[in-house]
Amino acid sequence: MREKLPVLDSTYYVVQQSKHVTINKEAARQMLLKGDVNSAWHPDLHIVEPDWIFVLDALNFCFWEDPGHPKWSVEYNGEEYSGYWALAASLKRAYEEGVPLTNAEFLTTISSKTVEKIFRGKQTIPLFQYRVNHLRELGEVLLEKYDGTFVNVLQQARQSAVALVNEVVKNFPSFNDVAVYEEQTVYFYKRAQLLVSDLYGAFEGEGYGDFYDLDELTIFADYKLPQVLRHYRVLEYDDYLSNLVDQYVRFAPGSPEEVEIRAATVQAVEMMRQSLTNGQRTIPAFKLDWWLWTLGQDDTVREKPYHRVRSPFY
Numbered sequence: 584m585r586e587k588l589p590v591l592d593s594t595y596y597v598v599q600q601s602k603h604v605t606i607n608k609e610a611a612r613q614m615l616l617k618g619d620v621n622s623a624w625h626p627d628l629h630i631v632e633p634d635w636i637f638v639l640d641a642l643n644f645c646f647w648e649d650p651g652h653p654k655w656s657v658e659y660n661g662e663e664y665s666g667y668w669a670l671a672a673s674l675k676r677a678y679e680e681g682v683p684l685t686n687a688e689f690l691t692t693i694s695s696k697t698v699e700k701i702f703r704g705k706q707t708i709p710l711f712q713y714r715v716n717h718l719r720e721l722g723e724v725l726l727e728k729y730d731g732t733f734v735n736v737l738q739q740a741r742q743s744a745v746a747l748v749n750e751v752v753k754n755f756p757s758f759n760d761v762a763v764y765e766e767q768t769v770y771f772y773k774r775a776q777l778l779v780s781d782l783y784g785a786f787e788g789e790g791y792g793d794f795y796d797l798d799e800l801t802i803f804a805d806y807k808l809p810q811v812l813r814h815y816r817v818l819e820y821d822d823y824l825s826n827l828v829d830q831y832v833r834f835a836p837g838s839p840e841e842v843e844i845r846a847a848t849v850q851a852v853e854m855m856r857q858s859l860t861n862g863q864r865t866i867p868a869f870k871l872d873w874w875l876w877t878l879g880q881d882d883t884v885r886e887k888p889y890h891r892v893r894s895p896f897y
C-alpha cells in the first residue's frame with residue numbers, strides 16, 4: 584500500500600463544512616475543455632543544483648504588496664523581475680556572485696546584511712526576517728541531521744515524493760504548512776510539495792528529480808491558483824468573502840476564510856483530475872498546477888485580487 588499525504592483527506596473535510604467558498608464542477612469541466620494543460624517547467628532563472636532548489640523553495644512565499652505600494656523587484660542581466668521571478672533571479676545572481684548559498688555552515692549564521700545584498704533591488708522583499716530565519720534553519724538542520732547537504736535528505740526519501748515531503752515538513756519547521764479548522768488539522772504542505780515538483784522539473788525527471796509517486800502530490804496551495812480558479816468561476820466566494828477579498832482586506836494566517844480558500848483550491852483541482860481520468864490518461868495534480876500557475880502570470884485573470892495573508896508558508 585503506497586504511503587499517502589494527509590492533504591486530500593484534510594482539505595476534503597474543510598470543503599464539506601465550508602461556509603464561504605463553493606466549487607463549481609461545471610465551470611471546472613469547461614475550463615479543462617479549453618485548457619492546454621501540458622505546460623512545461625520554466626528552466627530559465629534556475630540553477631540545477633539540489634541545495635540551491637531547496638533554498639529557493641524555503642524562500643518561495645509572499646511577494647505581494649497592498650494596492651498602491653510598489654512591489655519588490657530585482658534587476659538581473661538587464662531585465663527587471665518581480666514576484667516569484669525576482670526570487671529566482673536574485674538567488675541565481677547571488678549564486679553567480681559566489682555567495683555560498685548551498686553551504687549549510689554559511690547559512691547557519693547568515694547576516695541580515697548578506698540577505699539584504701542577495702535581495703537588493705527596488706523596495707524590500709516582504710517578510711524579510713522570515714527569509715533570514717528560514718535560511719538559518721536550513722543551515723542548522725542540514726548540518727545537524729544531514730551532514731550539511733540536501734542531497735542526504737533526498738537519499739532518505741529513496742525516490743518517493745511522499746517520503747520527501749514528510750521528511751522535509753517533519754525536520755524543517757518552516758515547511759510545516761498546516762492549519763486548524765473546526766478542531767481538525769488541515770495539511771497543505773505547499774512549499775514542500777512545490778519543492779518536489781521543482782526538483783522533478785529542474786532535473787527533468789532524472790537523478791535527483793526521479794520520483795515514482797509524483798501522482799500522490801496535490802496542487803500547491805499558493806495565492807495565485809485561487810485567483811485563477813475564481814476568475815474561471817471554478818471557485819465561488821459568497822458576498823461576505825468576495826467583499827473582503829476584493830477590498831484587499833488581510834486575513835489572519837490560519838483564519839477560516841484562508842483555510843476554506845486554500846482547501847477548495849486543492850479539492851477543485853482534484854475534481855478536475857477525476858473528470859480528466861474517465862477515458863483519458865490520468866494527469867498528476869502538479870502538472871495541472873503548473874498550467875494554472877502559468878495562467879495566473881497573465882493579466883487577464885487578475886481583474887479580481889487574490890486573497891491577502893502575510894504568510895511565510897506560501
Ligand SMILES: Nc1nc2c(c(CN[C@H]3C=C[C@H](O)[C@@H]3O)cn2[C@@H]2O[C@H](COP(=O)(O)O)[C@@H](O)[C@H]2O)c(=O)[nH]1
Pocket residue numbers: 623624625626643644645646647665666667668777784802803804805806807808872873876880897
Ligand atoms: N502553486 C504554485 N505556486 C507557485 C509556483 C511558483 C513557481 N514555480 C514555477 C517556476 C518554474 C516552474 O515552471 C514552476 O512552474 C511560485 N509559486 C507561488 O506563486 C506565488 C508568487 O506569484 P507572483 O506573486 O505572481 O510571483 C507565491 O506564492 C509562490 O510561492 C508554482 O509552480 N505553483
